[in-house]
Amino acid sequence: MNRYKIEAPVRSFSGESVGVQFTRGTGYVDDSTKDGRAALEYFRRHHYGVALADEKTEEERVQEMVTGAPAQRGPIAPDEPFDPAKHSVDEVLAHLGEADLSEATRVLDAEAAATKPRVGITSKREDILAAKGGAGQ
Structure with a gap:
């Protein structure tokens, strides 16, 4: 038996995904x-960081192999804005819980403009924006 550490793409996510409990993205x-x-196969397919517990993630190992230098560890800084289409409903809601009014509005607008907007997100728009001090737009 091997134990794996899973790092969620949304580092602030706390909750359950595929039967695995996450706290602050881990x-x-x-x-x-x-x-x-x-669950491990799901996380690998969806680009979560997957590594044997107390070891480097697969992404860090690949970076070391390609560059020959140790991967830089630290907070995950996205190269592009959060895209709700690339995340589950739970991950989007976790992100919205941490986001400021401007970011929440942007993400909710992006979800509403999607080909198939998810009701689990769009139905909460007014409540989310109200909690952040904005109008229910």
């Missing part, structure tokens, strides 16, 4: 069960 799962192995 969760742990082992490969001793079918559900654990399925």
